[in-house]
Amino acid sequence: MRSLLSKTLYDQRRGLIGWGIGLAALVALMLAYYPTVRNSPELNKFARELPQGVKALIGGTVEYTSPAGYLNGELFAFMLPLLFLVYGIGLGSRAIAGEEERRTIDLLLANPISRTRVVLEKAAAAGLGIALLGVIVVVVLLVGGRAAGMRIGVEKLVAAGVSVVLLGLLFGSLALMLSSATGARRSTRGIAAALGVAAYFLNALAPLASTLKPYRKLSPFYWYAGNEPLRHGLSAAHAGALLALTAVMVVAAVVLLNRRDIAV
Amino acid sequence: MRITSSSCAREGGSRELGRRVARLRRRARADRQVERRPLPGAPPIETEGLCKSYGDKQALLNLDLALRSGEVFGFIGPNGAGKTTTIRILMDLIRPSSGCARVLGVEPRAGGVELRRRIGYLPGELALYEELTPRRLLAHLSALRAGAGQRSIEPLAKRLSLELDRPIRTLSRGNKQKVGLVQALMHEPELLILDEPTSGVDPLVQHELHALLSEARERGQTVLISSHVLSEIERIADRIGIIRDGQLVVVDDMGALKARTARQVEIHFSGRVPPSAFEGLPGVREARFEGDAARFVVIGPIDALVKAAARFEVLTMTSREPDLEELFLTIYASGQRA
Known part of the structure; x- marks a missing residue:
C-alpha cells in the first residue's frame, strides 16, 4: 500500500468482490430468462396495457420483448441504478466521515498529505470501484447476451454500462461532498439516498404530471436514462452533464473539507 | 495577507x-x-492569544505558548483543560477562533504538507486501522512520508517490544499506543508532538519512551509532550506549562517548579517525639503528630526536616510527590505572591 489510493482500494476489496459476484449473478439470471420472454409475444401486449404510472417507472418506449426493452425494464430502468447508487453512496459517505467516525483521520492527516489529496485519492478509489462493477456488468451482458441469443450492439451495451457507472459516480460524489462537509456518515447516507429516490421519481413521473414537467432536467436520472442509451448509444450531452456535476461535487468536497474543523 | x-x-x-x-x-x-520558509531561530512552537470556542464553550482562552528549540516541554493539565485542542490546532486539524499559532515558524494551515513532513504526531485519542498488522500500517504511513522512517520501524518496535505481525485489533491498549509511538518517532522529525503518550503503557515502556525522548533531545529534536499526570513526565521534561480551563496557568523549569511545590513527608519514629523539636523549620508548612508518626507538608528542600528528624530514631520515611491538584493549589497559593 504505497499510497492512500491503493490503501482505499485495498479496504474496498471485500465489498467489491461481493458486489461484483452479486451483480454478475443478477445480470446472468435476467439473461437466462430472456429466451422464454422472447418467445412470448403476449408479454408485449401485457406491458402495453400496464397503467401509465407503472410504465413510466419501468421506463423505455420499445417493445418489452426486444433486447433493449427487456434489458431496460429488468435491469437499467431500476435495479442497476439502485444498486450502483447504494454502492456509490456507501463509498462516498465512508470516505471522509468513516475515517472521522473511527477517529483514524487524525493519524491520516498528521502525514504530509493535504486534505485535497485525501479527498481526491478517496474519490479516485471509489470511482475505480464503481467503474469495475460497471465493467463486470457489461462483460456479463456481452457474454451472457450472446448465449441467450440476444441481438443488440456491443456499443449499446457499453453505453448503458457507462451510463449507470456515471450515475453511480454522481451519487457517490454527492455523498462524498456531504461526508466532507459534515463528517456525519449516517446522515450523509440518509440524505444522499433520499435525494436519489426523489431524483428517480421526479424523472419517472415528470412526463405524466404537468407540474413536474419543467423540472425533469433537474433529475440526474433524466441525464442517465432520458437518452435511452440501449437504443441510441451514449449521448455526449447526457454523459457530459453527469460527469460535470460529479466534478462539481468533488471540487465542493475538497473546498468544504479544507474549510472545517476535523471532529475529535 | x-x-x-x-x-x-x-x-x-x-x-x-x-x-x-x-x-x-x-x-x-x-x-x-x-x-x-521557517525563520532561523524561530521557536518550534509559538502561539499568541490563541482562542478556540465551541458555541458558548470557551475551550482555549488567550493561550500564549513558546517552546525553545531542542527542549522537552511538558504540557500538563487535567482532562478537558484544552491540551488536545491546542495540539490539534498546531496540527491544523482544527482552526483557532482567534489568535495565531506558528509551528516551526509557519502557521499550521499555510505550512501544510511541507510542515507536516517535519513533525511527528501521536494523537491523544489514538485510533488505528485495526484490520492491518502494525507492520503493514507502519509501512503504509512511511510510504505516505515518501519512505522516511522505513528503516527505523524494526529497531523501534524491538525497543518497545511491539509485535509487528499480529492484527492491530488483537493488541492491548498499551501495544496500540506503541504503534502510535513508532509512527510518530520513526522519521526523526524536528518536532515531536505527543498527546498523552504514556496513557495505557506500562512503566517499562514508559521508561523506554523516556530514553527515546532523551535521545531525540540529544539529536536536537524538540518535543511537546502532554499529560494529565505530572509524575509521568516530570522526569523527562525540561520545562512544563500547566493549562487549566483553557488558560496557561504557569510555565516554568521543572526543577524550579518542584522546588516550590508542596510535598507530604511521613516519618515513623521508634517512639513519641516532641513537636517542639520540629517548630520553625524552613519550608515546613504543616506538621501533624499522631502517636509515633508525624506528617509534614514541605515546600522546597526537605533538608532541614531530615536533619531535625535525625536526632531521633527513624524507622521509615516516605515522601510523596505532589499530584496535579496539589500542584495547582501550590501554584495558586504562590501565584498571589509572584
Whole structure:
C-alpha cells in the first residue's frame, strides 16, 4: 500500500468482490430468462396495457420483448441504478466521515498529505470501484447476451454500462461532498439516498404530471436514462452533464473539507 | 495577507477590477510562499492569544505558548483543560477562533504538507486501522512520508517490544499506543508532538519512551509532550506549562517548579517525639503528630526536616510527590505572591 489510493482500494476489496459476484449473478439470471420472454409475444401486449404510472417507472418506449426493452425494464430502468447508487453512496459517505467516525483521520492527516489529496485519492478509489462493477456488468451482458441469443450492439451495451457507472459516480460524489462537509456518515447516507429516490421519481413521473414537467432536467436520472442509451448509444450531452456535476461535487468536497474543523 | 473573497470582482464586472484582484492574489500567494520558509531561530512552537470556542464553550482562552528549540516541554493539565485542542490546532486539524499559532515558524494551515513532513504526531485519542498488522500500517504511513522512517520501524518496535505481525485489533491498549509511538518517532522529525503518550503503557515502556525522548533531545529534536499526570513526565521534561480551563496557568523549569511545590513527608519514629523539636523549620508548612508518626507538608528542600528528624530514631520515611491538584493549589497559593 504505497499510497492512500491503493490503501482505499485495498479496504474496498471485500465489498467489491461481493458486489461484483452479486451483480454478475443478477445480470446472468435476467439473461437466462430472456429466451422464454422472447418467445412470448403476449408479454408485449401485457406491458402495453400496464397503467401509465407503472410504465413510466419501468421506463423505455420499445417493445418489452426486444433486447433493449427487456434489458431496460429488468435491469437499467431500476435495479442497476439502485444498486450502483447504494454502492456509490456507501463509498462516498465512508470516505471522509468513516475515517472521522473511527477517529483514524487524525493519524491520516498528521502525514504530509493535504486534505485535497485525501479527498481526491478517496474519490479516485471509489470511482475505480464503481467503474469495475460497471465493467463486470457489461462483460456479463456481452457474454451472457450472446448465449441467450440476444441481438443488440456491443456499443449499446457499453453505453448503458457507462451510463449507470456515471450515475453511480454522481451519487457517490454527492455523498462524498456531504461526508466532507459534515463528517456525519449516517446522515450523509440518509440524505444522499433520499435525494436519489426523489431524483428517480421526479424523472419517472415528470412526463405524466404537468407540474413536474419543467423540472425533469433537474433529475440526474433524466441525464442517465432520458437518452435511452440501449437504443441510441451514449449521448455526449447526457454523459457530459453527469460527469460535470460529479466534478462539481468533488471540487465542493475538497473546498468544504479544507474549510472545517476535523471532529475529535 | 489573504484574500478570501473574490465576490467584488464578479459583482463589479469591470475588467480592471478583476485584473487588480488577480494581482493582489498573486502577491498574497507570494507572501504566503515567503511565510512558508521557517525563520532561523524561530521557536518550534509559538502561539499568541490563541482562542478556540465551541458555541458558548470557551475551550482555549488567550493561550500564549513558546517552546525553545531542542527542549522537552511538558504540557500538563487535567482532562478537558484544552491540551488536545491546542495540539490539534498546531496540527491544523482544527482552526483557532482567534489568535495565531506558528509551528516551526509557519502557521499550521499555510505550512501544510511541507510542515507536516517535519513533525511527528501521536494523537491523544489514538485510533488505528485495526484490520492491518502494525507492520503493514507502519509501512503504509512511511510510504505516505515518501519512505522516511522505513528503516527505523524494526529497531523501534524491538525497543518497545511491539509485535509487528499480529492484527492491530488483537493488541492491548498499551501495544496500540506503541504503534502510535513508532509512527510518530520513526522519521526523526524536528518536532515531536505527543498527546498523552504514556496513557495505557506500562512503566517499562514508559521508561523506554523516556530514553527515546532523551535521545531525540540529544539529536536536537524538540518535543511537546502532554499529560494529565505530572509524575509521568516530570522526569523527562525540561520545562512544563500547566493549562487549566483553557488558560496557561504557569510555565516554568521543572526543577524550579518542584522546588516550590508542596510535598507530604511521613516519618515513623521508634517512639513519641516532641513537636517542639520540629517548630520553625524552613519550608515546613504543616506538621501533624499522631502517636509515633508525624506528617509534614514541605515546600522546597526537605533538608532541614531530615536533619531535625535525625536526632531521633527513624524507622521509615516516605515522601510523596505532589499530584496535579496539589500542584495547582501550590501554584495558586504562590501565584498571589509572584
